[in-house]
Amino acid sequence: MKYQQEFRDAGLAHSIVQEIRRTVTRSWVLMEICGGQTHAIMRYGLDQLLPEEIELVHGPGCPVCVTSLELVDKALEIASQPGVIFTSYGDMLRVPGSGRDLFSVRAAGGDIRVVYSPLDAIQIARENPDKQIVFFAIGFETTAPANAMSVLQAKSLGLSNYSVLVSHVRVPPAMQAILSSPYNRVQGFLAAGHVCAVMGYWEYPPLSEQFKAPIVVTGFEPVDILQGILVTVRQLEQGKFEVDNAYPRIVSYEGNLPAQAVINRVFTTCDRKWRGIGLIPASGWCLRSEFSHFDAESRFAVSQIQPEESPICIAGQILQGMKKPGQCPAFGSLCTPESPLGATMVSSEGACAAYYRYSSQAAGLMTQE
Amino acid sequence: MAEDTPIIQGAVCPTPLPHRNQVVLGHGSGGRLSQRLIEQIFLPAFRNTALLAGDDSAVIQIPHDGCNRLAFSTDSHVVWPLFFPGGDIGRLAVCGTVNDLSMVGASPLYLTAGFILEEGLLISDLERIVHSMQVAAEEAGILIIAGDTKVVQRGKADGVYINTAGVGVIDEAINISGRFASPGDVVILSGSIGDHGIAVLQARGDLGFEAQIESDVAPLNHLTRQMLEVCPQIHVLRDPTRGGLATTLNEIARQSQVGILIDESAVLVKPAVASACEMLGFDPFYVANEGKLIAILPESTADEVIELMRRTPLGKEAVAIGRIVPLHPGKVLLKTSLGSTRILDSLSGEMLPRIC
Numbered sequence: 139m140k141y142q143q144e145f146r147d148a149g150l151a152h153s154i155v156q157e158i159r160r161t162v163t164r165s166w167v168l169m170e171i172c173g174g175q176t177h178a179i180m181r182y183g184l185d186q187l188l189p190e191e192i193e194l195v196h197g198p199g200c201p202v203c204v205t206s207l208e209l210v211d212k213a214l215e216i217a218s219q220p221g222v223i224f225t226s227y228g229d230m231l232r233v234p235g236s237g238r239d240l241f242s243v244r245a246a247g248g249d250i251r252v253v254y255s256p257l258d259a260i261q262i263a264r265e266n267p268d269k270q271i272v273f274f275a276i277g278f279e280t281t282a283p284a285n286a287m288s289v290l291q292a293k294s295l296g297l298s299n300y301s302v303l304v305s306h307v308r309v310p311p312a313m314q315a316i317l318s319s320p321y322n323r324v325q326g327f328l329a330a331g332h333v334c335a336v337m338g339y340w341e342y343p344p345l346s347e348q349f350k351a352p353i354v355v356t357g358f359e360p361v362d363i364l365q366g367i368l369v370t371v372r373q374l375e376q377g378k379f380e381v382d383n384a385y386p387r388i389v390s391y392e393g394n395l396p397a398q399a400v401i402n403r404v405f406t407t408c409d410r411k412w413r414g415i416g417l418i419p420a421s422g423w424c425l426r427s428e429f430s431h432f433d434a435e436s437r438f439a440v441s442q443i444q445p446e447e448s449p450i451c452i453a454g455q456i457l458q459g460m461k462k463p464g465q466c467p468a469f470g471s472l473c474t475p476e477s478p479l480g481a482t483m484v485s486s487e488g489a490c491a492a493y494y495r496y497s498s499q500a501a502g503l504m505t506q507e
Numbered sequence: 508m509a510e511d512t513p514i515i516q517g518a519v520c521p522t523p524l525p526h527r528n529q530v531v532l533g534h535g536s537g538g539r540l541s542q543r544l545i546e547q548i549f550l551p552a553f554r555n556t557a558l559l560a561g562d563d564s565a566v567i568q569i570p571h572d573g574c575n576r577l578a579f580s581t582d583s584h585v586v587w588p589l590f591f592p593g594g595d596i597g598r599l600a601v602c603g604t605v606n607d608l609s610m611v612g613a614s615p616l617y618l619t620a621g622f623i624l625e626e627g628l629l630i631s632d633l634e635r636i637v638h639s640m641q642v643a644a645e646e647a648g649i650l651i652i653a654g655d656t657k658v659v660q661r662g663k664a665d666g667v668y669i670n671t672a673g674v675g676v677i678d679e680a681i682n683i684s685g686r687f688a689s690p691g692d693v694v695i696l697s698g699s700i701g702d703h704g705i706a707v708l709q710a711r712g713d714l715g716f717e718a719q720i721e722s723d724v725a726p727l728n729h730l731t732r733q734m735l736e737v738c739p740q741i742h743v744l745r746d747p748t749r750g751g752l753a754t755t756l757n758e759i760a761r762q763s764q765v766g767i768l769i770d771e772s773a774v775l776v777k778p779a780v781a782s783a784c785e786m787l788g789f790d791p792f793y794v795a796n797e798g799k800l801i802a803i804l805p806e807s808t809a810d811e812v813i814e815l816m817r818r819t820p821l822g823k824e825a826v827a828i829g830r831i832v833p834l835h836p837g838k839v840l841l842k843t844s845l846g847s848t849r850i851l852d853s854l855s856g857e858m859l860p861r862i863c
Contacts, residue, residue, distance in 0.1 A: 142785065148845050183847025254715060254787075360845055475855040496849040 141387075145359030146182075154364040155187045158371055165191045166374050167323045168367060169316070169459050171309060172330035173200030173487025174358050180496035182360045192371065195323065195459035196492075198312050198412065199330050201277040201305075202229045202485035203457060206411040207445035209305045210235040213274050215440045216303065217248045222438075223266060225259040226274040227281075228252040229485045234478055236446040256288035256302070263292065263300040272434045275302040279333045282306050282423060283397035286404035289425070289432050301434040304424055307410055309333050310341045311421035317349040321460050326370040328356035328363070331385040336401075338393025342381045350379045357385040404429055413481055414447075414454030451480035456489050463493040470494060530628040535658030548634055549654055552641040557617075557652040565652035567617055574676035578613035580604055581672035587665045589632065591710035593702075593721030594797070597636035600669040601643035601651075602726045602797060603748075609728040610744045610800065612683040612735055613675030618644065619653040620671050625664040636667065647726035649673070675728075680739045687742040688763035692831040693809040695802040697730065697816060698723070698824040699775040700752050704794035705783045714787070718779045725798035730821045734802060738812050743803035746796065750854045753792040755801060756839045757853040766835035769851060772844045773828040793854045803831065 144150075170176055176196045179185055185194055198204055214235045217224035224240070231240040231252065244250040249269075253259050256273045263271035275285040285302065292300040309330055316322055329339065334355045342353045352373035356366025366384040373380060383389055401423070410422025425433050450468045455461040463469050463482070473479040475491055482488035526533065526540065533540040550559065557565040569577065582603040589596045601618065608615040620640065624633065644651055706722040708714055731744060743763070747755035752774070760767045776784075776791045784791050798821060804812060809827055816822030832840075841851040 146844060151845050180849065182843050182845050183849045184845070186847040187845065254713075495852045 142359065145357070145361040147361060151187070151360050151364055154361065154368055158192070158364070158368050159189050161368065161371050161375055162189050162191045163375060165193065166325050166371060167193045167195060167459075168326045168328060168370055169195045169197045169324040170328040170356070170363070170366075171197040171199040171313070172333065172358075173197075173203065173485065173489070173492075174332070175199075175328060175330070175356065175363060176489050176492050177487050178358050178360065178363060180492040183496070184360060184363060187364075188367070192367065195462070196456065196489035197327075197459060198316070198415065198457040199278065199309065199333075200457075200482070200485050200487040200489070201281070201307065202233055203453065203481040203488045204307055204412040204415070205230070205233065205276050205305045205481070206413050207235060207447055208411065209303065211445050212435065212440045213303055214238060214240065214243055216272055216434060216438045217243045217250050218246070219270075219438065221268075222270045222272060223249045223251060223262055224272050224274070225251050225253045225256075225262060227254075227276065229487075230274055230276060232478070233481050233484045256285050257291065260288050260291050260295070260297070260300060263297050264295065267299060269299060270437070271300050272438075273300070273302045274305070276305045278307055278309055278330070279336045279401070282401045282405065283336060283394075286400045289404050289429055290400070292432060293429070301432050301437045302425070303434040304405075305410075306405065306423035307412065308407070308421050308423065309337075310345065311418050312412070312415075313345055313353075315415070315418045315421070316458055317345070317351060319458065319460075321458075324351065324459055326352045326374055327354065328366045328370065329353050331355055331357040331362070331389060334383075334385070334389040334393065336394050336397050338391050339381055339383065339389065340391060340393075346379050346381050352379050353381045355381075355383040355385045355389050357388065412457070414451070414457050416454070448479040453480035453482040453490070456482050463490040466490070528630055530624045530626060530630065530633065530658055532626055532658050532660065534624065535656060541656065544656060548630070548637055549656075552637045553620075553644070553651040553654070555650045555652060557650065558654075565617070565619075567652060569616070569674075570676060573679050574614075575679060576677040578608050578611050578615075578675045578677055579672070580607040581670065582607060583668065583670040585665065585668050586707060588707075588710050589636065589666050591722055592706045594706075594724040595636055595639050596667060596669055597639035598643045599724050599797060600671045601640050601647065601649075602724050604671040604673040605643075605647045605649060605726040605728050606746045606797075606800075608673050608675040609726075609731040610683070610746055611677065612681035612731065612741070612744065613677045614732060615647060615649050615673055615675040615728050617650050617652045618671050618673040619655075620651055620669060621655045622657070623664055623668040623670075624656060624658045625666050626658055626661040628666050633667065636669075643726060647728050649728075678735070678739075681735055681741075683741060683744050685743055685745060685759045685762035688759055688765050688767070688803045688831045689742065690765060690831050690833040691806055692742055692803045693806050693827050694756075694767060694769065694829040694831065695804070695809065695813060695816070695825055696752070696774065696828045697727075697800045697802075697822045698798075699777045699780070700747070700796055700799065701776055701780040701784065701791035701794035703797040704751070705780050707795075708783070708787075714783055716786070718783050720777070720779045720783065723796055723798035725821055727798065727800050727821060730816065730819050731800070733815060733819060734812055737815050738804055738808040740808065741802055741804045741812075743801070745801045747799060747801060748797060749795050751791070751793040751795060752801070753790075753839065753851050754853045756851065759801075759803065760839050761837045763831075764836040766832040766837075767829060767839045768832050768842060768848075769829035769839060770842050773826055775824055775826065792851065806830075
């Protein structure tokens with residue numbers, strides 16, 4: 139696998155770790171935004187390789203985790219209706235709503251299908267003209283172009299049986315919310331590389347300036363992540379707070395302009411509730427009014443939802459980097475991947491699931507020589 | 508009145524169609540159609556004395572010189588699609604039970620086969636499956652000595668389900684169990700992981716791209732017999748099927764209450780399997796295998812066993828992937844390619860593709 143093995147090279151990784159050790163003189167708290175990065179950090183045990191001065195806290199960038207309970211409940215409600223084929227990315231099926239998940243709706247007879255792309259859902263809509271096909275359009279800026287494209291395709295095909303349940307979220311407002319919090323500990327960010335592949339990083343300079351925090355665009359392989367950390371730590375040590383790109387083989391400053399155009403054509407910014415965090419102004423995308431007839435929320439009557447969240451779960455504090463999974467009283471006992479209390483335990487990108495699966499320290503074990 | 512009486516010119520009942528092309532409910536009736544299915548499909552393929560006796564049970568001799576224990580196992584197969592690169596449900600059904608018997612050190616002897624057929628299944632497909640079972644049985648050197656067929660309405664099954672049950676005998680000198688892994692033992696893996704699971708996904712069209720990956724489905728009994736001839740004191744044998752290598756290692760760690768430390772870089776994953784897993788967000792450690800085994804044995808015997816395995820067709824990529832440690836009983840630890848150590852957990856629930 140070219141362009142991948144090179145970025146998992148142990149020798150290169152260790153030389154960057156050495157460089158980080160030479161650079162660091164005091165404690166720093168860094169946040170990796172994206173769940174994919176959290177996953178890679180735990181999977182490769184990168185936290186064990188870093189000097190103890192560097193603390194990584196895990197950001198809100200897991201789309202499955204932050205999809206609001208209210209929307210999950212709406213999805214469950216719509217998926218239960220007869221005549222509906224509910225399509226979703228696989229990760230969402232296990233996300234607990236108020237008391238059940240999409241798996242249990244499927245077991246009870248709901249027609250729920252895992253798709254890899256919303257364009258597969260379009261195909262299902264064409265093949266089943268007598269059914270209503272709903273796609274659960276979740277995700278950050280990464281999944282938005284394809285989801286927007288499906289709406290444009292449905293429109294050009296004249297599909298009246300396709301709609302989307304939109305739960306799109308945007309990274310920059312979440313970073314703003316984290317930095318504005320009086321409890322914020324984050325001093326530098328590893329920005330989400332694939333979000334930036336779509337959006338570029340022109341949105342970040344005002345943030346880094348306002349909050350005096352370096353923001354470094356970072357990839358997902360071990361060498362990429364370590365390089366992102368090195369660039370961030372160098373800035374912190376030098377008292378700088380700039381936007382930098384440590385993932386230049388994928389990301390450009392302006393990003394993918396055709397993809398941004400598709401997003402802007404279909405979506406407009408709106409306020410969005412984040413699971414465990416609450417409402418963040420202008421942090422979401424909704425369908426523009428000219429596409430409102432593709433909105434599953436208005437097509438199906440599901441407005442009377444009263445979601446109930448587990449009172450024990452601290453997913454919100456974990457998603458904001460205020461606490462780590464091991465600090466939750468339910469972690470690994472009441473809350474496991476088999477019976478998750480909160481969404482951070484569900485997705486493989488969720489911080490709790492990553493800790494549960496990979497972290498020997500979190501499981502109360504000593505590192506084996 | 509007389510002129511109202513119809514003139515019967517001969518038999519008017521239409522002759523029933525022979526249904527030679529596809530399975531109909533009548534094939535499961537126990538009547539003539541069932542008989543024809545048995546005589547035309549199953550008997551010619553599985554032909555052996557015990558089966559041909561045609562009684563309600565097969566009567567068999569159990570060879571007992573030096574073997575005073577019987578291993579007995581069963582396995583049901585519901586794989587879809589029925590045919591996939593490298594195998595089909597028939598080959599899988601024979602190998603599944605042969606391998607389960609082999610993993611306690613038994614020499615498999617006899618299998619039974621129970622078929623649940625869906626109305627509408629093509630007879631030609633059934634023939635292909637049955638032929639493939641016989642080929643696998645010959646490879647393994649076992650006999651299929653009894654069987655049963657039921658037919659269910661269309662839509663109530665996925666073409667065909669096959670249950671196999673089998674017996675084998677265990678030599679007195681052999682004592683193998685997932686409970687016997689002990690600190691200091693070496694963990695050997697017979698080849699690359701993830702081939703079967705990815706081959707089946709590919710056949711389902713779930714990959715969305717073409718990959719040249721074949722299932723590894725194969726009977727492992729000759730390999731285990733040769734290994735046991737060289738090293739009768741093997742502690743554990745296990746084939747990492749559903750849930751993959753990670754789940755199987757966790758089962759052993761729990762059963763033996765030991766820690767298992769695995770070296771990630773020693774575990775072989777074919778490039779095509781690795782690429783498919785990367786694209787789909789799967790981890791090959793959790794993808795099914797049907798022709799691989801894990802052996803756990805004393806360190807002093809490991810080199811000899813690996814050398815022997817490498818001379819066999821199903822073990823030519825055998826390699827030591829880790830060892831049993833006294834720490835962390837019940838846990839599997841993975842030494843990553845970067846030198847850090849992390850937990851390697853069991854698969855929880857269904858394997859789900861990640862979003863991005």
